[in-house]
Amino acid sequence: MSKLPEGQALLELRHAVRRWTAEHGGGGVAVALSGGADSLALTAAAVAEAGPVHALVVDHRLQDGSAEVAARAAERALALGCASARVLAVRVHGSGGMEAAARRARYEALDGAREGRAVLLGHTLDDQAETVLLGLSRGSGPRSLAGMRDYDAPWGRPLLRVRRAVTARACAELALPPYQDPHNSSPEFTRVRLRTEALPLLEQILGGGVAQALARTADQLREDGEVLDALASELLAEAERVDGGASELEVTALAGAHPAVRRRALRSWLLAGGARSLTDGQLRAADELVGRWRGQGGVAVGGGRPGVRLVLSRRRGRLSVGLVSDPQSEQQRG
Numbered sequence: 001m002s003k004l005p006e007g008q009a010l011l012e013l014r015h016a017v018r019r020w021t022a023e024h025g026g027g028g029v030a031v032a033l034s035g036g037a038d039s040l041a042l043t044a045a046a047v048a049e050a051g052p053v054h055a056l057v058v059d060h061r062l063q064d065g066s067a068e069v070a071a072r073a074a075e076r077a078l079a080l081g082c083a084s085a086r087v088l089a090v091r092v093h094g095s096g097g098m099e100a101a102a103r104r105a106r107y108e109a110l111d112g113a114r115e116g117r118a119v120l121l122g123h124t125l126d127d128q129a130e131t132v133l134l135g136l137s138r139g140s141g142p143r144s145l146a147g148m149r150d151y152d153a154p155w156g157r158p159l160l161r162v163r164r165a166v167t168a169r170a171c172a173e174l175a176l177p178p179y180q181d182p183h184n185s186s187p188e189f190t191r192v193r194l195r196t197e198a199l200p201l202l203e204q205i206l207g208g209g210v211a212q213a214l215a216r217t218a219d220q221l222r223e224d225g226e227v228l229d230a231l232a233s234e235l236l237a238e239a240e241r242v243d244g245g246a247s248e249l250e251v252t253a254l255a256g257a258h259p260a261v262r263r264r265a266l267r268s269w270l271l272a273g274g275a276r277s278l279t280d281g282q283l284r285a286a287d288e289l290v291g292r293w294r295g296q297g298g299v300a301v302g303g304g305r306p307g308v309r310l311v312l313s314r315r316r317g318r319l320s321v322g323l324v325s326d327p328q329s330e331q332q333r334g
């Protein structure tokens, strides 16, 4: 496409992408294109504002006709002026449900194909608001209420301040009918009901502005969280001792810190040590090894293997993580 039409919606998107590239660098990016309105409109705006654009379309191969949907999206990307468009066919497998497995496969494929470029995603302010509302309702911690960041290398989200309705209008201005994913309107998905039922009701009861308010909450929590993370990494640097290649934490160095900072320090140290999907309960139990020590046993943290658990324990004034065999889970397997 030689020249884009200059409709209001497209201009708003171009402005958002221009702001993003000014802050995080342009000169060529990849765009994750599903063919839906958000990423299609983003692709058009990026072509105009972000240098050569390389479209990456993931075919999850979960629905009949998915290859055609992906091929059409790639064609559109080229017609919009992308420098290249690739379809990445993936195999969705593994634990945690289909949605989570598809997401994992998608991000892995995008990461493998980006060739050093940032990858722009089409998340909008409405996606951010839904993330925050879902997190609030589920009692998630501040890290998840802080929502998505506009750049979490290599993932860029230039549209986090743009309403979803704007991307739909931009597609209309471009005369590009977006692909409508049937999953996006299926009420069996919690997120869809939040979008189509809960948020409109809240908007009606509170007189509007709810999505923006939720996104603002995320911004505030993110800023606060960054300060706490910085304090936690200072604390970690003071407490960490590396002994024969193994990382341990000196309890006396942790003891004087505020538990909120301590838990963040423990979280990042445990993740670096191989823990996965830490819960608030596990982190609080881990913290009690410092703050409420009464000789208690170790704390199992997710991240072991069948028959082996990853356990955090305190010995001789230091915390360490190690693999401990777990006869119970061996029995369950056997």
Ligand SMILES: Nc1ncnc2c1ncn2[C@@H]1O[C@H](COP(=O)(O)OP(=O)(O)OP(=O)(O)O)[C@@H](O)[C@H]1O
Pocket (backbone or CB within 6 Å): 031, 032, 033, 034, 038, 039, 056, 057, 058, 059, 060, 103, 106, 120, 121, 122, 123, 127
């Ligand atoms: N099949 C796909 N191929 C390439 N990019 C995709 C695909 N599906 C989604 N994306 C990218 O991810 C963005 C968010 O998509 P969507 O909202 O459907 O995902 P989600 O599962 O809700 O969110 P998340 O990506 O955070 O898991 C899209 O705007 C697009 O940039």
